[in-house]
Amino acid sequence: MTKLDNHYQLYINGDWRPGSKGQVMQSDNPANNKPWASFDCAGQDDIDLAVQSARSVLNKGFWKTCTATDRGKLLYKLADLIEDNAEKIGTVETHDSGKLLAETVSQTKYVADYYRYFAGMADKVEGATLPIDKKDMHVYTTHQPIGVVAAIVPWNAQMFLTATKLAPALAAGCSVILKASEIAPCALFELAKLMEKAGFPKGVVSVITGDAENCSAPLTSHPDIDRIAFTGGTETAKKIIQNSSNNFAATNLELGGKSPLIIFEDADLESAANGIIAGNFGASGQSCVAGSRVIVHQSIAKDLLKLIQEKSQSIQVGNPLKQETNLGPLCTPKQIEIIEITIKKSVEQGGEIIFGGKKIEGEGNYFEPTLIHCPTHNIETLKVEMFGPVISFIEFEKEEQAIEIANDSKYGLGSGLFTNDLARAHRVSQEIKAGICWINTYRAISPIAPFGGFNQSGYAREAGKQSILDYTRTKTTWINISDDPMKNPFVMR
Known part of the structure; x- marks a missing residue:
């Protein structure tokens, strides 16, 4: 060259x-x-x-x-x-x-x-x-x-x-x-x-x-x-x-990682929605700790989904040099290709695109903020690390089920949960097989805190x-x- x-x-x-x-x-x-x-x-x-x-x-x-x-x-x-x-x-x-x-x-x-x-x-x-x-x-x-x-x-x-x-x-x-x-x-x-x-x-x-x-x-x-x-x-x-x-x-x-983010029925929905957006649309989803597997108690799923969708409508996608931009481009065209292939297969498996799901036309590697509703834990977007702004949203009924879904991954880097129950926070965080667990927050780092994972992370x-x-x-x-x-x-x- x-x-x-x-x-x-x-x-x-x-x-x-x-x-x-x-x-x-x-x-x-x-x-x-x-x-x-x-x-x-x-x-x-x-x-x-x-x-x-x-x-x-x-x-x-x-x-x-x-x-x-x-x-x-x-x-x-x-x-x-x-x-x-x-x-x-x-x-x-x-x-x-x-x-x-x-x-x-x-x-x-x-x-x-x-x-x-x-x-x-x-x-x-x-x-x-x-x-x-x-x-x-x-x-x-x-x-x-x-x-x-x-x-x-x-x-x-x-x-x-x-x-x-x-x-x-x-x-x-x-x-x-x-x-x-x-x-x-x-x-x-x-x-x-x-x-x-x-x-x-x-x-x-x-x-x-x-x-x-x-x-x-x-x-x-x-x-x-x-x-x-x-x-x-x-x-x-x-x-x-x-x-x-x-x-x-x-x-x-x-x-790599495919981090679970569990939202319990007693969680502060505003805080949880912000955590989900930070964990998936922050850095345009190009993070090894992206909380892309969002696991939500079925009693609050509808309200949380609506709140995430409302907040996502105000996301400014554009030039990363501008201060008002919230979501910049993906680093490579290859990432968009992987995302499109993964979403296509997920829809064929029964996944539903709630919003987004497409490359933004024009110059640059821009992709819409996206949320896929997953009826089962076998949907492709729950498995593949896409390195892009894609949330996979799946519901659960009982705590044990949430933990099972969270641990259904070959990775084990980041994880998170939102709950106001302190005992549950301690209990569930110890059961999640991941090197990091954020509770009522997400995507925080420090030189004082060890950073690393389990399994294929x-x-x-x-x-x-x-x-x-x-x-x-x-x-x-x-x-x-x-x-x-x-x-x-x-x-x-």
């Missing part, structure tokens, strides 16, 4: 460089499907250089010898730069992915707090002195950096899903090769500029992008990668696991104080404190 005036190079070992294969790709603006930026793509030689540089900084120089407190100070600097440049980064991300500018800017500002959280965590990673069962031994543990990390980030929330990997990895003392999605990588190249400005040593972080064959596969199978942190689809994750057999890299997998836990330990290895040190020499060398002590 042709290089555009707005062109990004790869950031490897502190230098901006073209890809070794000469491959160039373009990013199309989802609002009009016109190319707005181009970028170089990495090949095997580029990956070899990035990994070699990342390994080198772990073995010598400042990154090897600096204290954990020093690493924290660099992360604090980066956090301030991200916050100061949130408007610019947000604008780039909106052009790249179609996400609302109002959200990309506010989310980028909040992402700075993820870096601050782990900056403060950097010098709080403690080992332990063990109460060992041998009186002549002093034994303690330390946490050492796991090594070179390959962090692979999708297009739908670049800055957030980068922070949950990059911040703890750097705080732990690792080096990172950040692989941005080839669909929308430009915001992460802007992040690389800020890392350079913050003063991170060359080679500590490289930012690359490219297709699966030339970039992702060589990176995840590279023999010198120690951990792979991946957010994306289940099928891609299976390939990553296969690739990691070449390097025995530990893996963090944060995958993966097994990573990103954010929270435990996540930094994923980027370390525990080392056990034994010291003989006796003056006596070792005894029989052929008997284990």
